[in-house]
Amino acid sequence: MKPQPLSPAPRDGINQTRAFRVLASVEDLLIAVLVFAIFCVVLAGILSRFVFHVSLSWNIEISVTLMIWMTFIGIAVGVRDKVHVAFELFEDKLSGRWLTCASLVQMLLMGFLLVALAWGGWQFTELGFSQLTPSGIPQWISFAAIPAGSALGLLHLAAHAWDVAAHVDLDSGAHRGHGHTETRTQ
Template identity: 35%
Template structure:
């Protein structure tokens, strides 16, 4: 199971890195062409924006694994041991419910946008908005993979599987 989780995290991180490389390359090429030839690539800004959207949603689960999202722990730190566990369990359930709801809303929004096309590339907007249900689906998987360690010990798992304090 740990190898499967490691593969999942590696594939997710690779997708984020590929989005970053593509976005950086497109922006660099467009700025260079604009500076050198006074012409720019008509679709570059649009594609870079959509890659950033995808990169953000794909990377959110990886950040969750590291405990990198904003957290206020004053209440948790003030509670005794069992109450901390109960609070963390409630947080996991709340997050899971929110992620499921947002994946459903994102899917609905994606389906509504299937007939509109992007201005420069003329691809259906549903491809752009698919980032939302995919990203929240990944958040659900990442949350479920780290939930036990977080609830029981208040720790997140790093990419290598070693615990990292949140």
């Protein structure tokens, strides 16, 4: 049996700090609350129409707004949990510095996308400050999900980039590259 080379003890990444664990819990709780709220709003619309024979004018707008928020918070959670789209074509053939470089390039490209989303979302939010939906809900509330979710995604992406650049847990087999989260079996 070949002896295993000694490797430095794996360091905890920035994502394991208390602040990021609390943020992850808040994000998960927020998504759960949004899903439950969508369920309640849609159920209220169904009950009002088929039981009370009254159509609600606001339930579709509210459920769509909640769905938008859930989607953009979900994007941030996807970045946090590394379950987003990644270029894995060459990652299995890379190791060491090349794998680190490829991961950082992927994160840079994703960062550009998230910055563009945040910028465009902020512009939509500014337009929505003076607009109301037909039910009287300020339009900026829906649009604010875009820069908020993008900013959270950028925060998680920056934390992953920091970990990759600091070589945190790169050689432990916990992941290969940025988007691949499977563990290796020995």
